[in-house]
Amino acid sequence: MSSRRSILIGVLALTVMAAGCGGGSSSTSGSSGGSSSASSTGGGGKGGTFTILANSNWGTADPAKNYTLQEWQLLILTHDGLVGFKRAGGTEGTKIVADLATEVPQPTDGGKTWTFTLRPGIKYSDGTDLKASDFQRVFLRQFTVPGPANGFYEPIVGAAECLKSPKTCDLSKGIVTDDQAGTVTFHLTAPDPEFLDKLGLPFAFAVPGNTPLKDTGNNPPPGTGPYMWDHYDPNQGAKLVRNPYFKEWSADAQPNGNPDVIEYKFGLTVEAEVTEVENGTADWVFDPPPADRLNEISTKYADQAHVNPLTADYYMALNVNVPPFNNLQARQAANFAADRAAYVKIYGGPSLAQPSCQVLPPNFPGYEPYCPYTTNPGDGQWHGPDIAKAKQLVEQSGTKGAKVAVVGTTDEVGKALTEQVVADLNAIGYKATAKLLAGGVQYAYIQNSDNKVQVGYSQWYQDYPAASDFLNILLGCGSFHPHSDASPNISGFCDQTIQDKMDQALKLGLTDPAGANKLWAEVDHDVTDQAAWITMFNPKLIDFLSKRVTGYQFSPQWYFLIAQASVQ
């Protein structure tokens, strides 16, 4: 369970970005989704220690390298980017606002040049001044450390060469800085409408210009945020204290925090974590509460729990290049047979998951409800499996009796979902079996086309709020890399007509985000019709807090905004 949150599952293939991101929508103008039921339990004062419990650590603490939600929730408190996602609950939290830059610029040169001007007088937590040239270092480190998703920044001039040869990386033509004027100018090889979203991620957060060009491990470099790192010990915990040099310059981008100290403690079982929070000896359980404590939380501690929908998918990828699912009718049959009510129960019931048939999650740019694989279709909602229709399609496809291996994971949810899908496929005439692999092994295994995986269980959580982060990355032609373990298009799906529409939406995003989102909605429905996935559900998240915590806010981008809560 913990892996669902400790790792942002969007482990993005670097090459995907090069292949797919030619244009797109900007979230600067806001996303089209609704509120994610962010809630607040009243305001609170400053001070105190906010104690967080987690079963395990987050690996390296270097912002250039770390790719976990767990540390990102702290890095946004210790560091800043040129721009950032608004520090607010609900859909407001998906908006890009100026952070270290004075304003969010408009691109020039047909979308290929972005110039930012730094706010004056900002210092790092070690007292040194923020300089424009520091951003040379930030992006150089992306290719020398290297960053796990440095493909995000491949559109920068020179970055493609840096990816191939990090030791000779030269971004001087792609990033031009002027310390006197405080300007940072990015030159891109092609317009990238999601460039601002990418600059808002911790990979692009400012660090001093003398930061080593290697992973700093347990010693994150100084940052500019309201907190600074006191220590990080992967065996014990971590502690953030106030940054004495911080002065609030934008409440939207980087508001001052409420607790004086934010402390992480590692090593307890999740059961013990829940008990500690119930007893008030800790304030928040980072890990999702275990399944058999949910009823207890729901009945005895409901006022301390907050449930929010996530912009994420749980799905089974159907390999469109391997029998029997190289047949459209077979794929559609599998979708009609899918018992999404059962999948939802496995995840914890309707309070914790919402059945879905499509790729884009609710409250996401381009989302328009659509579900053709249900009894009584038409309202975009899933009502139940249509086994008769599924059996009919299996007969028509001529694939009845085919052997199907469903490759799932060994964790509780992955195992149960895999077994349920096996049962669903057997119910319509296939001879399905489950093959369970440990999560880390399984994800690479199902991506590699050499393994001829027929059905692979996977999940996807947004990196940033843009439809292409789901559709183009997971089902675009450019993200299918045969014979590679890094091929996020697990289905191997490539429909040139749909790809053309995606490319068109990407280009339109730079000038007409609303129009682009309409196009993305069409793409979403098109790929759903092609049934390259069995989309199972969109998950929700429980945050379980101690009684003394007030001011809870949930951002779709950063989830629980820790520093905006208060401890009494």
Add this chain to the structure above:
Amino acid sequence: MSDVAALEQPIAPLPEEGIGSGAVAGRSPWELAARRLLRNRVAMAALGLFVLIVLVSLAAPLYAEHIAHTDPFVPNLNGTTEVDGKQVPIMQQGGGALKLGVTPIGPTWHSNFFLGADNQGRDVMARVLYGGRSSLLIGIGSALICGLVAVIVGLLAGFFGGLTDTVLSRTLDVIWAFPVYLLAISIATVLITQGLSVGPFSISASSLWLPTLIIAVVYVPYVARPVRGSVLSVREKEFIDAAIAQGASNTRLMLSEILPNVISVVIVLLPLMIATTILTESALSFLTIGVQPPQASWGTVISDGQQLLYTRPWVAIAPGIMIVLTVLSLNVLGDGIRDALDPRAKRRIGRKAKA
């Protein structure tokens, strides 16, 4: 002294007819051992318990079909069952304001869902019984295969000595050098993705043969070494020289002269090996690299129950109890067989304990 007297007693049971009454019916060492074993009430009770567990496990299909009326291999998340005359959902939605979570039905102590359901709505009792079939089959199967391979390796190494002994013994040493569970987990993790293919033979990843063979292989050194030691000792005996003088071939020497004199080593170890292999199978299955779904073993059922320990502890406790009873009965039985085949061993152990 009383212990020693008790041990000595069955060794020389004079026939009632007496020496002078005519032909004396000779008793083979095996017959004497069987008599000793039959007199050991604790060992017999353990044997009875083990046989009972085997029979109950073999009856799993009958239980599932005629008593529980369920298919324990198919998820049943949307199903209902009758409790006290009312239909209730097998998976029950959480209560309270947030209605979080779904909890499987607990023990009904009736025919349906006697021990409740697991997190996929399947009958736990039926799965525990089916799990027994898999665990026992793998445990016994791997112990037998291990014993067979170990006897062959031990015989060859001990009898031929020289290069043969060096090669075989060093190979055993290599396997021995790895911690058993680490080696088993490593092999299982590799093979679980593709299964095993050797020439014309192919075993799928979901086959019970895969964990059976993996477990058998990792324990071979633990049986082959004592067998080799016994062979080294026996081949120096005079009767072997006599057989050689009579022109016996190597094969005959090994199979007819040496093997009968070292087989007791394997027989003593067999129950203990079965107990050990059942534990190993449970561990591998608990780690999801043993028996593959939808098949059940005691290890997989415990794994399923791990997340339900707080609300539905019987899911994990029931297979745990079965493992404890099985392993306990086999260990006690193994001790009894050892005492029966080698009474001096018990005497030695008794002296050590007193010292």
